[in-house]
Amino acid sequence: MVDMETVVSLCKRRGFIFQSSEIYGGLGSAWDYGPLGVEFKNNVKQLWWRDNVQLRDDMVGLDAAISMHPKVWEASGHVASFSDPFTGCLDCDRHYRADQIYEAVWNSRWFRALRKTLEGPAARKNEWSAVANWAQGEGKKLAPNFPLKDPKPSIESPTRYPFKGPEDSNFHTFLRALVHAGNSLGVLCPNCGGVKLSAPKPASLMVEIKLGPVELTATKTYLRPETAQGIFVNFDNVLQASRKKLPFGIAQIGKAFRNEITPGNFTFRTREFEQMEIEYFVIPGTDEEWHQRWIDERFAWYQKYGMRKENIRLREHTKDELAFYAKRCVDIEYLFPMGWSELEGIANRTDYDLKQHSTFSGKSLEYFDEETKQKLVPYVIEPSGGVDRSTLAFLIDAHHEEEVRGERRVVLRLHRELAPVKIAVLPLLKKRSEIVETANNICADLKKRWVAVYDDTASIGRLYRRQDEIGTPFCITVDVQTVGDGKTPGDEKVTIRDRDSMEQIRVSISNLETIMADLMEGRWAELVKVCPRQATSGSVA
Numbered sequence: 001m002v003d004m005e006t007v008v009s010l011c012k013r014r015g016f017i018f019q020s021s022e023i024y025g026g027l028g029s030a031w032d033y034g035p036l037g038v039e040f041k042n043n044v045k046q047l048w049w050r051d052n053v054q055l056r057d058d059m060v061g062l063d064a065a066i067s068m069h070p071k072v073w074e075a076s077g078h079v080a081s082f083s084d085p086f087t088g089c090l091d092c093d094r095h096y097r098a099d100q101i102y103e104a105v106w107n108s109r110w111f112r113a114l115r116k117t118l119e120g121p122a123a124r125k126n127e128w129s130a131v132a133n134w135a136q137g138e139g140k141k142l143a144p145n146f147p148l149k150d151p152k153p154s155i156e157s158p159t160r161y162p163f164k165g166p167e168d169s170n171f172h173t174f175l176r177a178l179v180h181a182g183n184s185l186g187v188l189c190p191n192c193g194g195v196k197l198s199a200p201k202p203a204s205l206m207v208e209i210k211l212g213p214v215e216l217t218a219t220k221t222y223l224r225p226e227t228a229q230g231i232f233v234n235f236d237n238v239l240q241a242s243r244k245k246l247p248f249g250i251a252q253i254g255k256a257f258r259n260e261i262t263p264g265n266f267t268f269r270t271r272e273f274e275q276m277e278i279e280y281f282v283i284p285g286t287d288e289e290w291h292q293r294w295i296d297e298r299f300a301w302y303q304k305y306g307m308r309k310e311n312i313r314l315r316e317h318t319k320d321e322l323a324f325y326a327k328r329c330v331d332i333e334y335l336f337p338m339g340w341s342e343l344e345g346i347a348n349r350t351d352y353d354l355k356q357h358s359t360f361s362g363k364s365l366e367y368f369d370e371e372t373k374q375k376l377v378p379y380v381i382e383p384s385g386g387v388d389r390s391t392l393a394f395l396i397d398a399h400h401e402e403e404v405r406g407e408r409r410v411v412l413r414l415h416r417e418l419a420p421v422k423i424a425v426l427p428l429l430k431k432r433s434e435i436v437e438t439a440n441n442i443c444a445d446l447k448k449r450w451v452a453v454y455d456d457t458a459s460i461g462r463l464y465r466r467q468d469e470i471g472t473p474f475c476i477t478v479d480v481q482t483v484g485d486g487k488t489p490g491d492e493k494v495t496i497r498d499r500d501s502m503e504q505i506r507v508s509i510s511n512l513e514t515i516m517a518d519l520m521e522g523r524w525a526e527l528v529k530v531c532p533r534q535a536t537s538g539s540v541a
């Protein structure tokens with residue numbers, strides 16, 4: 001599995017993702033999508049929209065405003081309880097989510113270093129002196145506030161190492177032993193190793209805004225922390241306008257904002273992000289069946305676009321995790337470099353939201369069931385995914401490094417529908433004007449249907465490598481044979497190279513558009529059987 005630093009570096013170098021406001025030192029909690037990133041992210045959104053809205057008869061779309069009436073957030077429960085437990089270090093002023101503090105320590109720089117010592121031979125002989133030696137050496141720099149003044153922690157048995165992970169109770173005991181009575185959490189600061197962590201208290205995730213130019217009369221509200229509420233408050237509008245019958249759903253893609261305590265892991269957790277949400281309204285009693293159907297469909301969706309089975313899993317929420325109104329919730333998790341983490345949540349939200357908005361607004365949000373001739377409040381199944389997280393997961397999953405004929409090749413094996421550039425047109429010799437002109441003409445034609453680029457800024461081997469690294473599924477090469485050499489007339493054919501197999505076929509320019517359309521449908525294997533193959537040559541050809 002590729003590490004996050006490699007992904008961040010590739011994203012910056014190739015123009016997928018940049019840090020927000022980088023020239024001013026950057027904003028750690030927001031990211032900008034560059035020329036390739038915006039195409040890639042748009043493809044994720046467009047495929048989600050096509051599959052979940054346009055290809056279904058039971059779904060419609062919506063694009064609600066980001067700013068909503070403040071009462072929406074009272075009704076939804078966000079004002080009262082959309083918060084995370086917060087703790088701060090009095091030594092270094094860093095803030096953490098108290099419920100994720102063990103993971104933060106586990107992944108901290110100083111603990112990763114200390115773990116090596118704990119698992120080494122010196123610790124097997126005498127753990128505490130190994131810890132003390134580490135703290136007086138490497139630890140001084142990595143964890144300057146590590147509690148070494150009174151080194152009497154009660155580390156009892158050497159058999160507890162190695163710790164299995166942040167959840168391992170031996171790991172917790174070890175930290176508590178070091179902390180003594182320094183704080184009620186029983187952990188050290190993930191940044192400085194200090195013991196002065198404040199007692200956890202809730203911190204609201206809501207981002208407050210004031211709408212209106214005059215302070216006194218401005219409306220105090222919030223940037224939406226989820227797109228879902230825009231759907232609930234429009235339930236009746238959509239119902240009346242679309243004449244839909246239950247079961248039916250409303251989908252929305254849009255920005256959401258949360259004052260996350262610890263944004264991080266690149267675009268995984270940010271304060272500004274995009275969601276793709278569906279609220280699927282069903283007759284109570286049919287909700288469990290529909291919930292399972294959506295779990296299966298959404299799980300299959302990621303795999304349809306190439307996410308590897310071994311890197312994606314379902315995780316059932318435990319009773320303690322469930323929101324008080326939810327009947328059941330299942331997360332789709334992806335194996336990110338920092339471990340299994342949520343990609344999408346699929347919840348059965350019951351009739352909670354519609355009833356809350358009905359109570360707070362005074363407007364009925366009931367549905368009249370023609371069959372039973374009765375009014376009812378629908379139950380809601382909510383598949384709620386993150387655009388940025390899906391985009392990141394697809395990118396990580398597609399990243400491969402391999403050796404081809406003694407050379408290193410980095411290739412993004414992105415599904416062709418996700419790839420930001422579909423076709424690169426490359427002239428074999430840029431000195432030959434007929435080759436360049438033909439390549440440019442081909443590219444201009446293909447651009448009418450697909451994202452295509454022309455590139456002549458390096459040797460063909462390098463050009464292929466560049467396209468592999470950004471996941472371009474097909475390269476078209478125009479060579480001397482295409483245009484002729486003055487003595488022999490050209491064959492008016494070009495070479496198409498497949499990114500994954502690196503196989504090449506030779507096809508007529510006149511058939512190119514039809515052939516590319518077939519290839520975009522995934523028919524490379526069929527075409528290879530009927531088109532003449534071209535021998536591959538050169539480096540990473």
Ligand code: GAP
Nearest residue numbers: 226228268269270273343344345384385386389
């Ligand atoms: N309406 C339900 C809801 O918002 P959620 O689990 O809080 O549920 C849904 O969010 C999805 O939104 C997550 O699975 C994740 O993909 C994405 N998401 C949530 N918070 C995020 C953040 N701070 N940064 C990036 N994506 C986030």
